[in-house]
Structures are given as C-alpha cells and as structure tokens.
Amino acid sequence: MDLLQRASDFENRKWSGITTSDRVQASRDLKQLILEINEVYKNNRDQQLMEVMKRLTEIKRKVEKRLKGRLEV
Structure with a gap:
C-alpha cells in the first residue's frame, strides 16, 4: 500500500536541521497523508492504520509546535 510506504518515510525522516519552509511543507503533507489514511x-x-495515524499525528504536533515557537520569536 502506497499510503503505508509514505507514512513510513515520514516516520523515518530526520527532523533536525530543516528549514522553516520545509517544516511548513511537512506539516501540510502530514495532514494530507493522515486524511487519506483516515478515508481508508x-x-x-484496520487497527494498524489507526496506529499509523496516531504516530503521524504525534509527529505533526511536534512539527507544528516547533513552527509556532519560531513564528512568535
């Protein structure tokens, strides 16, 4: 399944040392991926899909938390 491969790529991605614009794009891509997985x-x-969505949501929260912290400075 292509969705699970994309999810795996996001989970294994290195998140340190990326630019703010990369974080914004990653947040948008994660949101879209989570919504696509939710439709399936x-x-x-399938409980496996639910677990993947939970893990991706946690990554998305961390990315957005970092973005909000940077934008306020």
Missing part, C-alpha cells in the same frame, strides 16, 4: 480506515477499520 473508515472502510475497513
């Missing part, structure tokens, strides 16, 4: 999850209720 609605159809088959």
Whole structure:
C-alpha cells in the first residue's frame, strides 16, 4: 500500500536541521497523508492504520509546535 510506504518515510525522516519552509511543507503533507489514511480506515477499520495515524499525528504536533515557537520569536 502506497499510503503505508509514505507514512513510513515520514516516520523515518530526520527532523533536525530543516528549514522553516520545509517544516511548513511537512506539516501540510502530514495532514494530507493522515486524511487519506483516515478515508481508508473508515472502510475497513484496520487497527494498524489507526496506529499509523496516531504516530503521524504525534509527529505533526511536534512539527507544528516547533513552527509556532519560531513564528512568535
């Protein structure tokens, strides 16, 4: 499944030392990926997909937390 491969790429990605614009793009891509996985999850209720969405959401929160901290400075 292509979605799981993309999710794995995000999970294994190095998050330190990237620019703010890269973080913004990553946040947008993560949101889109989570929504796509959610659509598949609605159809088959696979717990593996739910776990992937949880992990991606946690990464997205960390990225956005860093963005909000940088934008306020």
